[in-house]
Amino acid sequence: MDIKKLFKRIFKSTIDKHKVEIQIKENTLFFSVNNLGFFPADKYIILKNRDTGRFLKSKIKNRIAIFNLKDIAEFGAHDTFDVYISLRIHSKYIRKRTPFSMGNQGLKTYSEDLNLKAKSFKTKNGYLSFDFKKNSFSQNINTLKSVGSNFYIEGEVTQFSNDYQVNQLELIAVRRDNKKSFGYSINFSHEGNKYNFKQIIMIDKLKQDLDLNSRWDLFLQIRDNNRRICYKELIDMTGYTDFSKEEDRYLLENDFKDKYKLIVYVTMGKESLAFWFTDNEQYLKTYNIARGKTVFNNVCEQQPLNQKMVFFESFLGKSYSGNPKYIYEYLIENGYDKEYQFVWSYQGESEIPGNPIIVNREEEDYYRYLALSKYWVSNIIFPVHRKREGNVYIQTWHGTPLKRLGYDIEVDGPEKMARENFYLESRNWDYLLAANEYSKDIFQRAFKFEKEILLNGYPSNDIFYKNNKQERIESIKTRLNIPKNKQVILYAPTWRDNELSGSWNHSFELKFDLEQFQREFGDDYILILRMHHLISDNLVLSSSKHSSIFDLSKYDDIQELYLISDILITDYSSVFFEYANSKKPILFYAYDYQLYKEEIRGFYLDMYKELPGPVLEDQQQLFDAIRNIHHIKDEYSEKYNEFYQKYCDLEKGDSAKLVSETVFGNQ
Structure with a gap:
């Protein structure tokens, strides 16, 4: 091992678990420093001015570092100072932020001599900082x-x-x-x-x-x-x-x-x-999340990380699906369960193979196992924006973006308001998956992400490239009672930011007539409706009127619905990037295109120029496209191939293997 890397690792292990306790007496700020280890080095507490970068430094002697409030008052009228610990041996330095601990909560004092108020606080990332402010x-x-x-x-x-x-x-x-x-x-x-x-x-x-x-x-x-x-x-x-x-x-x-x-x-x-x-x-x-955070914090303080525990969650625990599912199943199939204990956050009814521990996002066990697990695998966001020293967080994400994300969103709405949470969460990600170079570039900018992006395709798309694909299609159709003599159309629209029906619940109104679809296409096609996980839809189907229409919005794994479908109808959902791996026809039913583009979210691509299928604006155009699907397939074949080469070229059926070996090593 490189000698510089060895020293850095030794230094880091020396200060990783340090804690401080603060006292203020007679215009003097005392830091009592614990858990520093015994590595021989000069150790310092540093107060760094967040705006100017100027800093004060105090050497730790007998575990105590001392600062005079008068020196701090000379910096200015209102300053925020971040607290660091620093080690020096010879000419080598290593510096690390000091974590906030509950013992420092509620520290507030006012110096009449200096006309200075001092207050400790916890940053969004869980570190210790101070506000120093002069006022009367x-x-x-x-x-x-x-x-x-x-x-x-x-x-x-x-x-x-x-x-x-x-x-x-x-x-x-x-x-x-x-x-x-x-x-x-x-x-x-x-x-x-x-x-x-x-x-x-x-x-x-x-x-x-x-x-x-x-x-x-x-x-x-x-x-x-x-x-x-x-x-x-x-x-x-x-x-x-x-x-x-x-x-x-x-x-x-x-x-x-x-x-x-x-x-x-x-x-x-x-x-x-x-x-x-x-x-x-x-x-x-x-409120339940707040109670859960208390459990999480207590476990973090009292119990060590379980080095062999892996915590999985897909779509906020609503389904057993997506990239987390396919990483998990690769691990099970290749014997990783002999070495690792797996935990799934899941509230559905599907049977999860491999006998994992199953927890509910609404209950305390969720937070207990989240705090214990060394590895986190998720495709959206956890309710706790803090991870422990030693945690490894694999953010798998869940699609290639057409709609703007994170800090690229300019239109006001719930996604723009939520981006602060995603920013905090992304500080914890150690690995982020991307299906293509296009996604990688967007993720780095929209999430302000600077760590490692695994550019190996998506594990969930491995399903399109397996040798047993036809056998699996027949098995899924049998399980869902879908006639094998009919072709399948999958309708999978996204949600609209402006159709809010509650806190992060959204309504959705179908913009074509299901009964007319049944009359025209029911003899040849099955229509599967698959609404977005954020949509609270009150659609009720009648078996007598809609015998060829299936509402599978609650079906866990949309990848399996891709597999059995012969045509995809969508709008602005990223599902078409994944479905393009099938090379089957895609229709874009974008009845509110201008509104969505200009007032709701905005796009990265020009839909009319770059998509591998026609953009349709009303029911008549949609039904005409279904009637003439073979003509549309021929018309868009060249554009479809170009699209496939740009967005699907990394998919080889081995993404789950590559991700697992990168994170967990060969088994």
């Missing part, structure tokens, strides 16, 4: 209570200088996504340098802007005699109560007409006051 006021919240759908707040402001004469206190509610703000004048009384305030916050004032799942941050604002703003800060809840349990952050749960709720809560990290307007279903899910 500090605040404290004493009471929060529900008053119907409204809430009552009581607290105090302390003034540390005579620079301003306080005239007015206000609470400002600022909506996060569009920055709309509303102010509440607050009643207060004055005694010495303390201002005691109390106020009922009437939520009806905001009702025109209380959109579903809107989140609002709350600021305390002070005006002087000239009505100038002399102080404005997020309402600080540090120390209000013990937030060691994640669910304790949800302070008030106020019913707000019908099925809606107004949730008053404390944010992660900054521990500021905010509220969230949502529905009962989404709140219950989120």
Whole structure:
């Protein structure tokens, strides 16, 4: 092994598990450092200014590093400092961020001599940082209570200088996504340098802007005699109560007409006051996730990683499918289960081979096994945006993008609002799968991803290249009672960001007549309907009217439906990239093309120029295309071949093998 790499590995193992405890006494900041190991090296705590890159350094002596707040105050009026530990041996250095630990929660102090407020906080990635701010006021919240759908707040402001004469206190509610703000004048009384305030916050004032799942941050604002703003800060809840349990952050749960709720809560990290307007279903899910995070954190603190445990999840635990399924089945078929313990997050009814541990995303065991497992395999996102030292996270993703993703999305909507979660999640990914170079380029930009991308095709597409393909087709059709004398059309549209029917549930209206389809094509075709996993569709089929139409939206594995289908109808779903591996005809039923392109999401490709099939805008065009499918197949054969070479050329039927050997080694 290279000597430099050896030293780096030794250094890293020395500081990987370090923890700090903080105390502030007499304008001095003390770091007590534990779990540093015994490797002989100079060790330092570093406070690095996030904006300027300037830093303060203190050598650790007898496990203690010391900083003078006066030195910090000289940096500026408002600074954020990130905490690092650094080791030096000879001329070699290694530096690592210091993780946040619960013992440092609620640290807040104010130095009257320096007019400096110091507060520790947890970053979005779980590290320790500090806010140092010069100002003349500090605040404290004493009471929060529900008053119907409204809430009552009581607290105090302390003034540390005579620079301003306080005239007015206000609470400002600022909506996060569009920055709309509303102010509440607050009643207060004055005694010495303390201002005691109390106020009922009437939520009806905001009702025109209380959109579903809107989140609002709350600021305390002070005006002087000239009505100038002399102080404005997020309402600080540090120390209000013990937030060691994640669910304790949800302070008030106020019913707000019908099925809606107004949730008053404390944010992660900054521990500021905010509220969230949502529905009962989404709140219950989120609260259960918070309880699960408490379990996750406790296991992380108390139990070691299981080096031979692998945790699988596909589409938020809704199905046994996708790239995670096909990686898992390769591992089972090739004997990895003799060495590894497998866990599946799954809520469906399919039988999963190999006797894995099965957990439900809504229950505590999910978080317990997630915390214990060294390996994570997922195709969307986990509810915990933190992983342990030593975790290996394989993000398999679930398609080649036509619609814009992540930071490429410009149109407002739930996907744009959710991209912050994906960014946090992507910091944890160690491997990301891509089916082609085109996807690789988009993923790197849209997810801001800089680690390793495995460019081996998709394990789920191996199904198109197996020797037993025909035998499998007959087996699937038999299981689904699909007549073997008819051809199969698969209709698999995507969801519309603008058709929200609840928190991350979406409606969908079929834009062609099923009864007319039955009359025209029922003798020759079976139509399989496969709605997107986010769509809550109330479609009801009648056996007498729709004998040739199957609703298989709940069928776990769409890859098997690709395999048995002779024609695919879709719109903007990425399914056509995968289906192109079959080289069978694809029809694009894009009845709302202009709206989707300009107002809903936007595309990476020009659909009319680059897709391997016709773009159809109404039912008549769609049905004509089905009638003339052989002519369309001939017409698009050259474009289809070009498309296949660009997006499917890496698929050889061995993707699951290549991914498994890269991550787990040869068995």
